[in-house]
């Protein structure tokens with residue numbers, strides 16, 4: 001590991017000022033991803049600005065009935081929080097499906113959103129990788145890509161975004177609050193992660209020196225239920241091969257509202273707009289759910305070894321929607 005500096009800050013302003021004044025600075029949340037990548041030589045910050053103890057560890061009610069989740073709220077606390085379990089079960093379930101109990105006790109909301117891909121070439125500095133070193137190539141395209149993308153990939157990168165939580169946030173139409181050298185701004189969770197295009201080194205739209213301060217959830221829709229389901233190689237401690245976060249409201253047997261997002265399929269949580277179009281106003285039947293999944297997954301372009309993800313994602317989506325519809 002290369003030597004690095006360490007700075008603990010007490011306020012958001014101090015964190016942002018410190019990052020602006022230090023080339024090579026990186027924020028440190030729980031460190032469960034960043035420190036691993038430093039040990040592997042993938043990340044080489046000159047200084048770590050420890051934001052894990054900032055006073056951003058509260059889950060607050062918003063006047064409109066939504067929730068504000070501070071960036072340093074730990075994944076385990078968020079999953080266990082009563083308003084989240086009662087009003088946003090998809091989020092609680094997604095968090096609980098990720099990592100392990102120990103990791104969830106340490107990992108923060110901000111760090112979870114910015115965790116890097118688990119593509120094996122990205123984590124191996126002896127291999128070329130456009131995401132790690134732009135212009136060196138993408139060995140995953142013809143190499144080990146069983147776990148990688150089937151939607152929205154490019155010639156430059158076929159990596160997947162690994163966060164379960166981010167998939168639930170996309171389905172919930174959450175908003176990410178950022179504070180940077182140019183002030184504050186908000187970004188919809190659906191636009192926070194990017195597709196790789198020709199610049200896969202950028203995972204998200206976050207700008208240099210910006211700190212995530214919170215994630216905000218809109219009020220729960222009356223009559224809507226939500227759920228997260230994940231398929232993986234083993235029951236714990238494993239990333240999604242495919243996952244689905246869904247919010248569904250059915251009235252008199254007809255879909256009134258549907259929001260669906262896939263995980264494990266793309267470089268960002270994949271909000272399934274084509275599927276939602278099919279669902280809205282249609283009878284809440286398995287036939288509709290299958291048509292909706294097919295409409296979305298028609299855009300899939302599987303690689304040599306990951307075609308299995310398409311029927312897997314379809315089965316997850318149909319199953320989750322059918323379970324949610326059965327609750328009405």
Ligand SMILES: Cc1cc2nc3c(=O)[nH]c(=O)nc-3n(C[C@H](O)[C@H](O)[C@H](O)COP(=O)(O)OP(=O)(O)OC[C@H]3O[C@@H](n4cnc5c(N)ncnc54)[C@H](O)[C@@H]3O)c2cc1C
Nearest residue numbers: 029030031032033034098099108110111112114163164212
């Ligand atoms: C064995 C293992 C299994 C795992 N399995 C899963 C899984 O199944 N599903 C899943 O979703 N995750 C999984 N994870 C990943 C885990 O969820 C992440 O490591 C964790 O959420 C990262 O949070 P952190 O606070 O530790 O981030 P850190 O490691 O501290 O930081 C991650 C990144 O975020 C940046 N950062 C941190 N906080 C902020 C902030 N407030 N503003 C701006 N930038 C910030 C850092 O600079 C860094 O770039 C697994 C991890 C391990 C080690």
Ligand code: SF4
Nearest residue numbers: 119129138157158159
């Ligand atoms: S898929 Fe992306 S992260 Fe993986 S080797 Fe290719 S460029 Fe690197």
